[in-house]
Amino acid sequence: MHQIKLHLRHEVIEGILVNEDDKHYTVKLDSGYNIGILKNKVERIEKQSYDQTKDISKPNHVQDHSLPKILILHTGGTIASKVDYKTGAVNASFEPHELIEMFPEIKDLANIESRLFRNMWSDDMRFEHYNIIAKEIEKESGKYKGIIITHGTDTMHYTSAALSFIFENLPLPVVIVGSQRSSDRGSSDSATNLISAVSFIANTSLNGVFICMHENISDDSCIILNGLNARKMHSSRRDAFQQINKQPIARINFFTKQIEYISEYPGSALNGKGKMTLHLFDDRLKIGIVISHPNMYHEELLSYKNFDGLILEGTGLGHMPITEIDDNTKEHNKIKEAIAELCKKMPVVMATQTISGVVNMNVYSPGRELQDLGVIGNQSSLCPETSFIKLAWLLSQKLDVKEEFMKDFRGEF
8 A cells, every 4th residue: 555646647646545547546535535536647666665644553642531431332334444454444443542543532521431342234233133232331320420322334233223113211422323335435434423422421411212313414513313213314425314393302513513403302302210120022023014105015014924023104194095985996905915914913003104294094084994903003193114113112121002102102203
């Protein structure tokens, strides 16, 4: 790996030589972006061994122990990762000195301890991983002002909901943080998100499970979301996460580090009032999700007949195609029969695929029919993902889902 200076006809490009083939140089610029240069455009090259330029040694940093202590548990994702230009690999940076090196503002906010807990894609999370994370939080809770969980963004909102339900009387803030763009990119959101999470924990009096991500596409603020009914709403934008059917809890000004509280956090009345208790998930449970759509067939539903519970993502106010109006819709009677059969075997919960809004199966006759068949969740404002997690959690606690689903356990409603 070399530091390289490419002299073109009208400009000079400097950076780290990441790759070279017969026709191109790929150079990592100081901004973090890669650029490809055609070899036939290069008039002169200067190379220098990378080891002689910007190799990093471990700094001799002494933390200020008058500041609050925060633990960072790294479970995966890109937020605490960077490219090792000697090998080209992306490595997780999880030692305290490496985090301070990447995000130097942290040292003025808190004393950081960090640990590589898992290194996995968030899509690979299963119920037992939620239990493992929760047990680690329980073990470390008395030692720190708060705990940050770095996490891949794709299923972060499932994890935040799961941890919210697991903990009763959580005595500290647990903030889940991710990054839409890796830390070696000039457009990375990792620094803003992580530093804002540290700032929030250091200065808040709230206890509970939260998400901290960008508020908009600029780097001036992050939002603190309730871990329940939060959702990733964009595949790549830095402001991908939103609070569904409620306002965010707070806004963190990245430059001043000040917290602006936007709404009352319902968990305040529920956490820290008694002994912390964990209500874990049963990892043997099988919970399905079925999305209603045109030209649906009853076999889609019956494929879940051996599951323990089912979420229906209905259209609009919470509907499924169950009305036969002509020869072309005879299949809809079979769909209705399939739903009735499933309701006799397991709890079937309605959520709306519109994401925002409330399930109301009282308005139209198909909704009332679904309730008569045994579908529950009428008047629920939970997004499908939180509905999925809550159903699994209720079943794990061996509670009567029909009686308990609409009960507000952790401030989800």
